[in-house]
Amino acid sequence: MPSHRLAKIEVEGLEIIGYSIAGEETVIAMPGLDVCFDIGKAPDQVISINNVLLTHGHMDHAAGLAYYLSHRNFCGIADGTVVAPAGLIRPIQQIIDAWGRLDGNEVPANLVSVAPGDEFKIKPNLFARVFPVKHSRGSVGYTVIEKRKKIKPEYAGLNGPQIVELKKQGVVIDNPVELPIVTYLGDSQCVDYSQLDYVAKSKILITECTFFEDDHIDRAKAGRHIHIDNFSRLLENMDNEHIVLIHTTQRTPLRMVRKKLKETLPADIYKKVILLMDRKNIQ
Numbered sequence: 001m002p003s004h005r006l007a008k009i010e011v012e013g014l015e016i017i018g019y020s021i022a023g024e025e026t027v028i029a030m031p032g033l034d035v036c037f038d039i040g041k042a043p044d045q046v047i048s049i050n051n052v053l054l055t056h057g058h059m060d061h062a063a064g065l066a067y068y069l070s071h072r073n074f075c076g077i078a079d080g081t082v083v084a085p086a087g088l089i090r091p092i093q094q095i096i097d098a099w100g101r102l103d104g105n106e107v108p109a110n111l112v113s114v115a116p117g118d119e120f121k122i123k124p125n126l127f128a129r130v131f132p133v134k135h136s137r138g139s140v141g142y143t144v145i146e147k148r149k150k151i152k153p154e155y156a157g158l159n160g161p162q163i164v165e166l167k168k169q170g171v172v173i174d175n176p177v178e179l180p181i182v183t184y185l186g187d188s189q190c191v192d193y194s195q196l197d198y199v200a201k202s203k204i205l206i207t208e209c210t211f212f213e214d215d216h217i218d219r220a221k222a223g224r225h226i227h228i229d230n231f232s233r234l235l236e237n238m239d240n241e242h243i244v245l246i247h248t249t250q251r252t253p254l255r256m257v258r259k260k261l262k263e264t265l266p267a268d269i270y271k272k273v274i275l276l277m278d279r280k281n282i283q
């Protein structure tokens with residue numbers, strides 16, 4: 001029985017399931033990559049995902065952590081992994097311990113502390129690279145990157161036995177390549193993220209744009225969020241094929257959000273934007 005209705009979209013053959021309204025709840029799961037960006041209030045649909053990548057400690061993004069971990073234990077699933085900025089690990093452990101005392105059952109957890117520049121291995125060939133974002137102190141974003149090896153052009157025509165022979169001789173016949181699949185910015189004010197090559201080249205960019213009305217510019221600044229007025233600046237040097245927009249507020253109806261996006265963004269960027277919480281995406 002689902003906790004509440006989540007949005008569901010498919011992009012590049014990958015399912016994105018989630019819910020994201022500013023100040024209420026943000027949880028974005030990608031089951032095909034086995035990651036959940038932030039945990040919101042831990043809806044049932046994301047409990048089986050093994051890795052939670054937490055961007056910051058605001059309650060609308062992090063409230064469900066203890067329930068996520070404890071419910072996995074209840075269902076007999078292996079301990080959940082929570083990847084979080086270093087400064088959050090201690091308070092997360094304290095909350096889990098307090099819940100354990102309250103509940104009468106220990107809450108098993110695998111907590112992984114990360115800092116910008118780190119990489120967390122999700123599975124062989126799949127990594128989450130951590131980078132800093134500008135929101136609350138220590139906030140981070142994540143890019144999920146597939147790492148592959150690509151045969152060097154000079155060896156491309158060789159057959160199996162020839163490749164085996166070269167490898168035996170210790171010849172390196174391939175180059176490592178990185179395919180950034182998805183970047184999740186979490187909450188952030190407008191920063192030129194295109195300077196991070198793997199962010200700019202991610203096939204999918206999941207980004208907030210919280211405020212859309214002229215008299216909300218000060219709110220955006222105070223809360224370190226993105227306002228529609230600087231959203232096109234955030235996107236102008238990016239190379240992403242799909243832009244999934246999350247974290248709008250209840251204050252602005254979605255038809256107004258769509259109208260503002262259409263008015264503000266260049267047409268070639270506008271057509272890449274998917275509004276996660278669009279009514280047609282809600283299950």
Ligand SMILES: [Zn+2]
Pocket residue numbers: 022023026058060061187247
């Ligand atoms: Zn938020």
Ligand SMILES: [Zn+2]
Pocket residue numbers: 056058135136187
């Ligand atoms: Zn926040």
